[in-house]
Amino acid sequence: xxxxxxxxxxxxxxxxxxxxxxxxxxxxxxxxxxxxxxxxxxxxxxxxxxxxxxxxxxxxxxxxxxxxxxxxxxxxxxxxxxxxxxxxxxxxxxxxxxxxxxxxxxxxxxxxxxxxxxxxxxxxxxxxxxxxxxxxxxxxxxxxxxxxxxxxxxxxxxxxxxxxxxxxxxxxxxxxxxxxxxxxxxxxxxxxxxxxxxxxxxxxxxxxxxxxxxxxxxxxxxxxxxxxxxxxxxxxxxxxxxxxxxxxxxxxxxxxxxxxxxxxxxxxxxxxxxxxxxxxxxxxxxxxxxxxxxxxxxxxxxxxxxxxxxxxxxxxxxxxxxxxxxxxxxxxxxxxxxxxxxxxxxxxxxxxxxxxxxxxxxxxxxxxxxxxxxxxxxxxxxxxxxxxxxxxxxxxxxxxxxxxxxxxxxxxxxxxxxxxxxxxxxxxxxxxxxxxxxxxxxxxxxxxxxxxxxxxxxxxxxxxxxxxxxxxxxxxxxxxxxxxxxxxxxxxxxxxxxxxxxxxxxxxxxxxxxxxxxxxxxxxxxxxxxxxxxxxxxxxxxx
Amino acid sequence: xxxxxxxxxxxxxxxxxxxxxxxxxxxxxxxxxxxxxxxxxxxxxxxxxxxxxxxxxxxxxxxxxxxxxxxxxxxxxxxxxxxxxxxxxxxxxxxxxxxxxxxxxxxxxxxxxxxxxxxxxxxxxxxxxxxxxxxxxxxxxxxxxx
Numbered sequence: 001x002x003x004x005x006x007x008x009x010x011x012x013x014x015x016x017x018x019x020x021x022x023x024x025x026x027x028x029x030x031x032x033x034x035x036x037x038x039x040x041x042x043x044x045x046x047x048x049x050x051x052x053x054x055x056x057x058x059x060x061x062x063x064x065x066x067x068x069x070x071x072x073x074x075x076x077x078x079x080x081x082x083x084x085x086x087x088x089x090x091x092x093x094x095x096x097x098x099x100x101x102x103x104x105x106x107x108x109x110x111x112x113x114x115x116x117x118x119x120x121x122x123x124x125x126x127x128x129x130x131x132x133x134x135x136x137x138x139x140x141x142x143x144x145x146x147x148x149x150x151x152x153x154x155x156x157x158x159x160x161x162x163x164x165x166x167x168x169x170x171x172x173x174x175x176x177x178x179x180x181x182x183x184x185x186x187x188x189x190x191x192x193x194x195x196x197x198x199x200x201x202x203x204x205x206x207x208x209x210x211x212x213x214x215x216x217x218x219x220x221x222x223x224x225x226x227x228x229x230x231x232x233x234x235x236x237x238x239x240x241x242x243x244x245x246x247x248x249x250x251x252x253x254x255x256x257x258x259x260x261x262x263x264x265x266x267x268x269x270x271x272x273x274x275x276x277x278x279x280x281x282x283x284x285x286x287x288x289x290x291x292x293x294x295x296x297x298x299x300x301x302x303x304x305x306x307x308x309x310x311x312x313x314x315x316x317x318x319x320x321x322x323x324x325x326x327x328x329x330x331x332x333x334x335x336x337x338x339x340x341x342x343x344x345x346x347x348x349x350x351x352x353x354x355x356x357x358x359x360x361x362x363x364x365x366x367x368x369x370x371x372x373x374x375x376x377x378x379x380x381x382x383x384x385x386x387x388x389x390x391x392x393x394x395x396x397x398x399x400x401x402x403x404x405x406x407x408x409x410x411x412x413x414x415x416x417x418x419x420x421x422x423x424x425x426x427x428x429x430x431x432x433x434x435x436x437x438x439x440x441x442x443x444x445x446x447x448x449x450x451x452x453x454x455x456x457x458x459x460x461x462x463x464x465x466x467x468x469x470x471x472x473x474x475x476x477x478x479x480x481x482x483x484x485x486x487x488x489x490x491x492x493x494x495x496x497x498x499x500x501x502x503x504x505x506x507x508x509x510x511x512x513x514x515x516x517x518x519x520x521x522x523x524x525x526x527x528x529x530x531x532x533x534x535x536x537x538x539x540x541x542x543x
Numbered sequence: 544x545x546x547x548x549x550x551x552x553x554x555x556x557x558x559x560x561x562x563x564x565x566x567x568x569x570x571x572x573x574x575x576x577x578x579x580x581x582x583x584x585x586x587x588x589x590x591x592x593x594x595x596x597x598x599x600x601x602x603x604x605x606x607x608x609x610x611x612x613x614x615x616x617x618x619x620x621x622x623x624x625x626x627x628x629x630x631x632x633x634x635x636x637x638x639x640x641x642x643x644x645x646x647x648x649x650x651x652x653x654x655x656x657x658x659x660x661x662x663x664x665x666x667x668x669x670x671x672x673x674x675x676x677x678x679x680x681x682x683x684x685x686x687x688x689x
Contacts, residue, residue, distance in 0.1 A: 007666050007678040014664050021659065022633075038603065039633055121604065151668045151678065157640035158613055158671070161606025237610050238582075276617060278670050280679035281686045 001064050001364055002147050002291040004112045011154065012114045019043050020102035027099060042160075044118030045101055049416050052096040055118040056108060060128035060146040060170070061089030061367040063113075065358035068365060070111040072350030078104055083350055085335060085343040087407055087458055088167070089127050089367040090118060094414050116154060121162045123153035123233075127169045129177050130368040133292055134376045136324040139191050142172040144289045145198075145225065148280065152226050159233045163240035164248035166233070167205075170198075179369055179485030181213045182206060182461055184250045185232060187225070196222045202232060202262070203254030206455035210491040211251040214259045216266065222285065227278045231269035235262065294325075295362035295377055301327020305380055312387050314436065318398035320383070323376075329383060331361075331375040332368075333390060334397035334405065338434045339427050342408045343371030352393045360386055369458075369485075370407055370446075372400070402439040403447055403512070404430040407458050411451030411468065412475075418451035420468025420475040421501075425449055428505050433512075442512055445525045448483075461485035463526045464511065465492045466504055477504040481511065481537055482529045495538055507541045514540040544651035548635075550644045556595035556623050576627075583611035590620045598643070600628035609641045616642035616672035632656045636664065642672045 004012070019039075026036040033047075040046075044055035056071065063071075071091055075083045078100050079093040086092055096104070108114055117124055126146045133141040149168060153159070159166070169180045172189035180186035186201035197219045204213025220228045240253045254262045303326060307313040321330040333353060335343050345353070353373055357365040360382045366374035378386060390396040399405045406429060409415065411422030426449055433439055448462030452469070459465030465480040476498040483492030499507055512525070514537055519528045529537065549555055560576035561569075563585055574595035577583055586593065596615060598608040612624055623645055626638050630648035635657065638646070646652075670677045680687035 005682070007681065011664060011666055011668070011678075018663055121606075154668050155637070155664070156669055157637035158609045159606070160637050161604050161609065234610055238607055242579075242605060242607075272617070276670070280677075281683050283683045283686050284679045287682065 001062065002059075002143075002288065008151070009109075009112070012109045012112070012116070015043070015114060015116055016102065016105045016109050019105055023098060023102050038120075040101075042117065042120045042122070043105075044115035045096070045098075046119060047416070048094065048414055049412075050414070051094065052098055052101065053414065054093045054096045054101060054104060054115060055086070056091045056093070056113060056115050057118050057125040058089050058091060058113075058367050059150045060126055060132070060143050061130055061369075062128075062132070062143060063365060063367070064111075065354040065363045065365070067111045067113055068354035068357060069351055070107060070113070072347045072354060074104055074107060075350060076347035081347045082344055083347070084341075084410065085345065085367050085371045085373070087369050087371060087409075087456060088125060089130075089369055090125055091367070092410075094410070119165075120160075121164050121166075122160050123156060123162075123166045123168065126150050126153065127167070127178055127183070127369060129171045129173060130366040130374045131177060131321065131330060131376070132172070132366075133294070134323050134325075134328075134330055135173060135175075136322060137175060138173040139189055140172050140196055141292050142170040142187075142189055143292050144285055145187070145189065145222070146170045147288050147291075148226070148285060149229070152229075152280075158230075159237060162233070162237055163242045164245065164250075166236075166250065168229075174487060176485075176487040176489070177368070179458065179461060179489070180204075181489040182210075182458070182485055183213065185229065186213055189222075190219070192219055198222070198225055200228065200232070202266075203251040203259075204489075205249050205251040206458060206460050207249065208246055208453045208455070209249075209251065209255075210455065210460035211255065212489045212491065213251075214254070216254075216259065216263045223279055223282050224274060226280065227273045227276070228266075228270050230278055231266050231273050234269050234273070235265045239265075295364070297325045297328060297377070298379070301379060301381065303327055303380060305383065309384070311391075312384055315387055315396055315398040316383060318400050318402070318440075323378075325377075327380055329378050329380050331378045331383070331386060332400045333373040333375065333395050334399055335372050335395075336399055336405050336430065337394055337397045338404070338430050340430070341423050342406050342426050345373075349393050349395055352389065352395070356386055356389065370401075370405065372405070398436065399439060401444045401446065403433045403442050403445040404439060406430060406447045406449060407462070408449040409451050409457035411449075411457075415451065415456075417454055418468070419453075419470035420451045420477065422449045422451040422457055422468060425466065425468070425477065425501055425504065428501065429508065432505050432509065441516070443524055445512070446484075447508070458485060459483070460491045461489070462492060463524075463529070464508055466508075469498065471498065475501065477501065479504055479507055479511075479541070481534065482526065484526060493534055495534065495541055497542075510540045511537055545654055545657060546647070546651045548646040548652065548657065550639070551623060555625075555645055558595065560595060560597040577608070577611050579605045579607045581611075583614045584618075586615065587618050590615075590618060590622075593620065593622050595623045595625060596620070597625045597627050600626060600630055603629045603631050603634060609637065612638070612641040612643050613672055632660050635660050640667065640669075640671045640673050640675070
């Protein structure tokens with residue numbers, strides 16, 4: 001875990017005081033809402049349908065037990081007892097009073113957390129792989145670079161008023177667990193001839209024009225990533241469209257210029273910028289790296305498990321991922337209980353997970369872009385005890401990557417942009433497909449629901465995606481198939497006319513029935529769809 | 544209230560700034576105004592004769608002027624670099640960091656608020672063109688000079 005030094009702490013503390021000053025001016029009537037809006041939006045505070053929403057950054061999805069406990073305390077004290085984990089590995093509080101926001105930020109700062117750049121047209125929180133540091137397939141732990149970029153992007157003076165928001169992901173594995181190619185810039189760390197560097201992808205994104213990012217550079221040496229990113233951002237800041245907010249993301253610029261022309265401009269700028277001494281020295285990366293070193297694993301632990309309890313065995317088979325250290329496991333904690341709100345956790349649940357992280361996982365946990373939690377370093381011998389505690393707290397659902405492990409945006413229940421309610425649909429789906437046997441039989445099936453075209457629920461990247469739209473004042477749901485946010489990234493195709501809320505649940509059932517009837521050995525839903533194409537699925541739905 | 548803010552020694556340039564088009568088309572002007580979307584690099588051949596570059600911010604959220612300013616400073620421009628238009632107190636620090644040294648906002652700024660904003664952050668994370676040492680240089684003084 002990275003720990004702030006006095007520089008990091010003073011910057012975050014100064015931000016708290018700045019925001020307190022701005023908020024007081026607003027509450028005293030010295031600032032109008034119009035004047036205050038750009039200030040609060042630089043700090044993750046949105047005015048939603050019923051209250052203010054505060055989005056707290058969880059840099060690259062890693063946090064300590066102490067930080068998690070603080071998030072739970074804030075939920076209990078300032079919200080209605082809940083926190084909502086988001087697809088960008090952040091946490092949102094949906095019921096915040098403006099007057100409390102400065103105090104919340106001050107409390108966050110005591111545990112080295114903040115809400116800086118969790119909104120606004122700036123570089124947002126850097127996301128990364130939830131298995132960073134513990135998966136066997138990574139080239140290196142991507143988080144030291146993510147932390148370096150967190151610092152570089154914090155209050156970057158040139159890139160604070162970009163044409164639109166800007167999201168960066170850093171991964172270091174072949175398997176992409178972070179939807180890297182659906183980010184404005186995706187970095188994939190690789191090793192070439194013994195040197196670490198990054199493959200760079202630019203212009204991915206969702207929204208109303210979904211695009212999978214093309215590669216723009218095969219290799220940037222690790223100690224030049226900052227200057228290369230400055231070049232990418234400068235070209236975007238200067239030439240990205242500002243006439244239409246729906247065409248303002250970098251994906252549109254890359255698309256309109258063409259990848260080759262964007263690359264050429266970036267290379268020209270990079271040739272200039274690499275001479276300016278913008279890159280931190282390698283000693284800075286060397287300073288950060290030990291914070292992410294392996295914890296003191298016990299050697300020689302057994303991988304054996306007592307599987308005599310069938311419910312426990314079911315959970316183990318679904319929620320546990322392989323750890324690089326013998327005798328250890330990665331535990332995925334589902335925030336998708338039957339009939340629940342995807343990504344929501346109560347203050348008590350948050351506190352429990354904080355305890356579990358401290359007791360069993362070297363005081364560390366992760367948030368995933370699929371709105372679940374991870375205990376990254378758990379002894380296999382402790383799994384049963386952890387499972388029992390999770391089960392008592394309603395957190396032992398065994399549905400990782402199954403049809404009820406649904407990503408959903410907050411939708412019209414909370415969000416002022418939404419056209420339709422995502423949460424009730426997610427709840428209905430999770431009830432329709434609640435049977436554990438049926439879910440297991442359907443296998444990996446990623447369902448993602450967005451309540452409007454902005455696609456916060458990643459519907460374009462769902463094996464099955466649902467987009468809520470407003471049709472003449474009535475909520476209507478469009479279904480799409482064949483998307484993926486993983487290493488085989490693709491954008492889903494719309495099936496045809498939309499449905500009512502119940503109608504789309506029925507349509508999803510028809511689609512899964514066709515898959516079960518048509519699948520070949522070892523095929524996931526996505527594989528069968530890709531083999532057969534849209535036609536038979538369309539016939540099953542509308543025929 | 545402050546209508547004009549300067550961090551330069553001596554008087555501000557008085558000559559009215561002309562458009563980029565008329566500036567590059569004539570030889571005797573020493574002050575130019577860049578609108579958002581105009582390419583600051585068109586001015587690079589003329590830096591020696593320039594004493595004022597005004598960069599206009601039509602709305603505070605249009606951040607192209609930050610790149611324009613930094614490009615000019617990176618190219619060695621040492622004359623007056625003035626931010627004009629929708630310039631708000633909360634943007635002064637970022638503008639200073641990108642090389643602006645004078646400001647003429649559409650709406651006058653509150654002196655006390657300016658003072659607070661400029662002194663709020665003791666440290667910065669990036670190297671830009673303002674000469675401030677980023678945190679990483681302070682952390683590794685043996686490695687990074689200056």
